Amino acid sequence: MRSGSSGSPTGDEAVACDDVPVKTPRCDRCSGPAVFHDKKTGRHLCREHFIADIEKRVADTIRSKNLIIPGDHVVIALSGGKDSTALLMILARLLPSWDSVRLSAVTIDEGIAGYREDTIRSADRLVMQYGLDHASISFTELFGGTLDAFLKGREPEACSVCGILRRKALNVAADRAGATKLATGHNLDDEAQSVFMNVLRGDLPRLVRDSGSDSKGRFIPRIKPLMFISEKEIAVYLMLHGAxxxxxxxxYAVHALRGEVRGMLASLESKYPGTMLHLMESKTRIEAQCAGRLEEEPVRHCRECGDSCSGEICQLCTLKKTLSQ
Amino acid sequence: MHKALPVPDYCMKIILPDKSCRDAGPGPVTVETLVRDLGFDPVGVIVARNGTLVTEDAVVENTDEVRIIRIAHGG
Structure with a gap:
């Protein structure tokens, strides 16, 4: 708690003393009204310093992990939801100052009635506002039906079915767009949930797998510039931009294991601030310990479609057989 | 026979994520306490006081309009 500030005639700022909370906490950097409180560090930030902090941390992530290099064509997987919207806004601000990096977007229409229509409209508006090239592709075009149709009677499998189809759709769309990097809006909450889920499943190879750097030319590397920005920070960033x-x-989210993990981690983060970041740090340490020790999966090709995969038949071809039953 | 508790003649207006309104009070109270009392986890919501975003340790009073915005998932 801050103390010692004086009251104001408007009553906006209560007279503060050690045992009375101030009505509006102040920014640690400029004393403006705080809009965000980082409970882990205790830091308060005003609108301007919060926005600058988010953009700097994204730029730091990109630089430190070498996510984008000169000459890259970065294609954003733009659903029109909050995470990909924030990703586009931040990259559109950061990248013009970087060497010859091109930015565009692709949108996947899975065919989820009552959900995807709104976000697709939002994506369309956003790319028009930023003047970016934008391509769309639908499950119907690629797989012959909507996700809603594929999931009839198998709703509990929604996320795994959608994940396999969506991964393929994104690869096709990014390839058509000529991408060298595919940027997704995964945030700190998503990443921490994935770490926890992989631990729960005992899936060490997946825990240490890095989709950005181990593509070995088999697919377009995926990058996650928002991986250290929390879901709440993203919401605040958008709110402050009127976006x-x-x-x-x-x-379909209610059916997923991720939903349970999300609730559990949110509760832990609330009680023990920094929990999600600590999970990410654990992952980094495990990665370092495992470097070069895990047996590399041989590069194989699906005997039905020819795509890279780990078994004889890829997940997509296996899934397609069950979808047609 | 117990005497009924006095009903405050003013209270803060709360706008919940589903857009429904309710009154709460009396304040002052921190945003975090209010959010928890309403059954939300502070990690999953952001709060605007009289149209301006505020932190969990800010204080809301009886004359304030408080909007609670749930951070939607997906996207």
Whole structure:
């Protein structure tokens, strides 16, 4: 708690003393009204310093992990939801000052009635506003049906089915767009949830797998510039830019293990600030310990479609057989 | 027989994520306490006081309009 500030005639700022909370906490850097409080560090930031801090941390992540290099064509996987919207806004601000890096976007229409229509409209508006090239591709075009149709009677499998189809759709769309990097809006919460889920499943290879650097030319490397920005920080960033849209939640999210893990981690983060960041740090340490020790999966090709995969038949071809039953 | 508790003649207006309104009070109270009392986890919501974003350790009072915005998932 800050103390010692004087009261104001407007009453906006209560007279503060050690045992009375101030009505509006102040920015640690400029004393402006704080809009964000980082409970882990205790830091308060005003609008301007919060925005600058988010953009600097994204730039630091990109530089330290070498996510984008000169000459890259970065294609954003733009659903039109909050994370990919924030990603586009931040990259559009950062990248013009970087050497010959091109930015564009692709959108996947999975065919989820009552959910995807709104976010696709939002994506369309955003790319027009920023003047970016934008391509769309649908599950119907690629796989012959909507996700809703594929999931009839198998709703509990929604996230794994959608994940396999969406991964393929994004690869096709990014390839058509001529991408050298595919940027996704995964945030700190998403990444911490994935770490925890992989631990729960005992899946060490997946825990240490880095989709950005181990592509070995088999697919377009995926990058996650928002991996250290929390979901809440993203929401605040959008709100401060007037870009927050109250969009619906995916109707299939309730079926996922991730939903349970999300609730559990949110509760832990609330009680023990920094929990999600600590999970990410654990992952980094495990990666370092495992470097070069895990047996590398041989590069194989699906005997049905020819795509790279780890078994004889890729996940997509296996799934397609069950979808047609 | 117990005497009924006095009903405050003023209270803060709360706008919940589903856009429904309710009154709460009396304040002053921190945003975090209010959010928890309403059954939300502070990690999953952001709060605007009289149209301006505020932190969890800010204080809301009886004359304030408080909007609670749930951080939607997906996207």
């Amino acid at each position: 927050w849209a109250d969009l619906p939640e995916c109707p």
